[in-house]
Amino acid sequence: MKNIEEILxxxxxxxxxxxxxxxxxxxxxIAEVEKIIADLEAQHIILGYGALVNxxxxxxxxxxxxxxxxxxxxxxxxxxxxxxxxxxxxxVQSCYLMSGGFDLMVIIEDKxxxxxxxxxxxxxxxxxxxxxxxxxxILKKYKMxxxxxxxxxxDNREAIVx
Amino acid sequence: MNLESFLSERAKAIxxxxxxxxxxxxxxxxxxxxxxxxxxxxxxxxxxxxxxxIFSLEQGNTHYSPNQGFIELREAITVYLKKRFKLSxxxxxEVIVTxxxxxxxxxxxxxxxxxxxxxxxxxxxxxxxxSCVLMSGGVPVTIATRAEDNFVLLPEQLKAxxxxxxxxxxxxxxxxxxxxxxxxxxxxxVVDVIKDLPILVMSDELYGELTxxxxxxxxxxxxxxxxxxxxLIGGFSKAFAMTGWRIGYVCGPDTLLAAxxxxxxxxxxxxxxxxxxxxxxxxxxxxxxxxxxxxEYNRRRRFVVHACNEMGLACFEPLGAFYAFPNISIxxxxxxxxxxxxxxxxxxxxVPGTAFGExxxxxxxxxxxxxxxxxxxxxxxxxxxxERNRPK
Numbered sequence: 001m002k003n004i005e006e007i008l009x010x011x012x013x014x015x016x017x018x019x020x021x022x023x024x025x026x027x028x029x030i031a032e033v034e035k036i037i038a039d040l041e042a043q044h045i046i047l048g049y050g051a052l053v054n055x056x057x058x059x060x061x062x063x064x065x066x067x068x069x070x071x072x073x074x075x076x077x078x079x080x081x082x083x084x085x086x087x088x089x090x091x092v093q094s095c096y097l098m099s100g101g102f103d104l105m106v107i108i109e110d111k112x113x114x115x116x117x118x119x120x121x122x123x124x125x126x127x128x129x130x131x132x133x134x135x136x137x138i139l140k141k142y143k144m145x146x147x148x149x150x151x152x153x154x155d156n157r158e159a160i161v162x
Numbered sequence: 163m164n165l166e167s168f169l170s171e172r173a174k175a176i177x178x179x180x181x182x183x184x185x186x187x188x189x190x191x192x193x194x195x196x197x198x199x200x201x202x203x204x205x206x207x208x209x210x211x212x213x214x215x216i217f218s219l220e221q222g223n224t225h226y227s228p229n230q231g232f233i234e235l236r237e238a239i240t241v242y243l244k245k246r247f248k249l250s251x252x253x254x255x256e257v258i259v260t261x262x263x264x265x266x267x268x269x270x271x272x273x274x275x276x277x278x279x280x281x282x283x284x285x286x287x288x289x290x291x292x293s294c295v296l297m298s299g300g301v302p303v304t305i306a307t308r309a310e311d312n313f314v315l316l317p318e319q320l321k322a323x324x325x326x327x328x329x330x331x332x333x334x335x336x337x338x339x340x341x342x343x344x345x346x347x348x349x350x351x352v353v354d355v356i357k358d359l360p361i362l363v364m365s366d367e368l369y370g371e372l373t374x375x376x377x378x379x380x381x382x383x384x385x386x387x388x389x390x391x392x393x394l395i396g397g398f399s400k401a402f403a404m405t406g407w408r409i410g411y412v413c414g415p416d417t418l419l420a421a422x423x424x425x426x427x428x429x430x431x432x433x434x435x436x437x438x439x440x441x442x443x444x445x446x447x448x449x450x451x452x453x454x455x456x457x458e459y460n461r462r463r464r465f466v467v468h469a470c471n472e473m474g475l476a477c478f479e480p481l482g483a484f485y486a487f488p489n490i491s492i493x494x495x496x497x498x499x500x501x502x503x504x505x506x507x508x509x510x511x512x513v514p515g516t517a518f519g520e521x522x523x524x525x526x527x528x529x530x531x532x533x534x535x536x537x538x539x540x541x542x543x544x545x546x547x548x549e550r551n552r553p554k
Contacts, residue, residue, distance in 0.1 A: 010461075014534070021465070021538075024465050024468045025461035025462075025464055025465055026461065026464075027464055155532075157197070157202060157204070158200065159185075159188040159189045159191075159192040159197060159200075159511065160184075160185055160188050160197075160200065160511065160513060161201040161202050161405075162201055162338075162339075162513065162517055162518070
C-alpha cells in the first residue's frame with residue numbers, strides 16, 4: 001500500500017518516469033512496479049498522463065474562468081445530474097461540488113473572454129436548476145499543482161562545496 | 163617587503179587543498195556543467211523557516227544575542243536531543259549556538275588541544291578536521307577506513323593508532339564523503355577500546371537526520387558513559403537545508419563547554435540573530451519538512467548507487483548523508499585525472515576522493531543533492547565516460 005502511494009505521488013509529480021526508474025528509486029522489483037501501474041490504470045486511479053503547461057508563455061494563451069454556480073438539487077439525484085449536464089461540455093476543465101456559499105465550482109478554459117461569457121450565458125445560466133452564476137477570470141497563474149510558475153531553475157550554489 | 167616572511171608557522175602548516183587545480187577548473191566552468199560536486203542540499207530552506215527569519219528582521223531584532231545563543235534556541239536544541247537520542251543536556255551550561263558546525267569543530271579542538279597532542283581522524287572525512295587540529299598545534303593521526311569495511315572505523319584500527327599522547331578522536335558519521343553510517347554495535351566496539359583511557363570524542367553529527375532504512379543514526383553520546391566525554395556537534399544546514407544561514411551547535415560537559423565559550427565569545431561574540439530565530443522555528447515546527455526531503459534523497463541515492471554499480475563502478479551502499487563514493491579504479495585513472503577529464507569531456511563535476519584524505523584515492527564523491535533530471539543526465543554521461551576509459 002505504501003508502495004502504491006509512493007508510485008502515485010512520483011508519477012503525479014513526473015509522469016515521464018519509467019517503470020524501471022521507479023523500481024530503482026523505490027527499491028522494488030520492476031515487474032511489481034509495472035503491475036501496480038497497470039492495476040492503477042485499470043482501476044481508473046491513474047486516469048491519464050499530462051504535462052503542466054504555462055500557456056501564458058505561448059501565443060495561444062487561452063483564458064480560464066472559475067464559475068460559482070448555485071443550483072437546486074434534484075430529488076433522488078442530488079447535484080450529480082445537473083453537474084453532469086454542465087461538465088460534459090468540452091470547455092469545462094474541472095467541476096467540483098463545494099461546501100459553502102455556492103454549490104458547483106466550474107473551471108472553464110476557452111479562447112477568449114467573450115467565448116467564456118457566451119458559454120456561461122447560453123449553456124449554464126439557462127439550465128432549469130441553476131439559480132445563479134458568478135464568473136471570475138484568472139488574471140495570472142502563480143502556482144499550479146505544486147509548481148511555482150515564476151521560480152527560477154538555475155542552481156546558484158558554489159561550483160564545489162566539500 | 164617579503165610578506166611571506168610575515169606568515170605564521172601555523173598558517174603555513176595548513177596544507178594546500180589536494181584538488182586545487184580541479185577547483186579552479188570547476189569554478190571556471192561554473193554554469194556550463196552539471197554539478198554533483200556540492201556538499202549542500204539543493205532544496206531551499208522551507209518557507210516557514212525563511213518567514214520566521216523575515217519576521218525577526220521586520221520586528222527589528224537586529225541586535226546581538228547572548229554569547230551562547232538565545233536560551234529559547236538552546237532549550238529547543240536540548241528538547242530535540244532528548245527526544246531523538248535520549249540525551250540530557252542543560253540548556254544553560256551545556257549548549258553553545260555556533261556559526262555552523264565548522265565553528266563548533268574549531269572551538270572544540272582549540273579548547274582541548276595542547277601542542278603535540280595527538281588526534282585520531284578516520285579518513286576519508288570532512289576536510290576541516292585535519293586543518294583545525296593543525297591550527298591548534300595538534301598532531302593529526304589518520305586512519306584509513308576501507309570500502310570493504312563500509313568505511314566504518316574498526317576497533318583494531320583504532321587500537322593500533324592510540325598512543326599515550328592521544329587526546330581526541332574526531333568522528334564524522336553519517337560520513338561526508340562516503341555516506342557511511344556507524345551502527346550502535348559498531349560504535350560500541352569503538353567505545354570498548356577507549357573506555358578505560360583518558361580520550362575524548364568529538365562527534366560531528368551534522369548529517370544525523372539523513373539516514374536511510376535500514377540504518378538509523380545513533381549518537382555515540384548515547385552509549386554508556388560517553389555523554390561525559392563526548393563533544394557533540396549538530397546543526398541545521400543539512401537537515402533543514404539552512405547552509406547559508408550559518409548556524410549549528412555544540413553540546414558537551416560544562417567544563418569543556420565553558421572553555422569553548424571563552425573562545426567563542428572572543429572570536430564570534432554570538433551567532434547571527436536572524437539565523438537563531440529561524441532555527442527556533444525549524445526545531446519547533448518544521449520537522450515535518452525534513453521527511454519529504456529525506457525521502458527524495460533516498461530515491462536519488464538508490465538511483466545513483468544502482469547506476470554506478472551497473473556501469474561497473476563498485477559502490478558500497480551508503481546509508482547516510484547525500485553522497486555516493488564509488489570506486490573508479492577499473493578505469494586505471496587516478497581520482498584527480500578521472501574528475502578532471504570527466505569535467506572537461508562530459509561537463510559534469512564530481513569530487514576526487516583524495517580531497518578527503520589520501521586513502522580516498524581510487525574513489526570519487528558524487529553528491530545526489532541535485533535534481534533528478536541532473537542526476538539522470540549525469541549518470542548517462544558517466545556511463546559513456548567509463549565505457550570510453552575502460553581498459554579493453
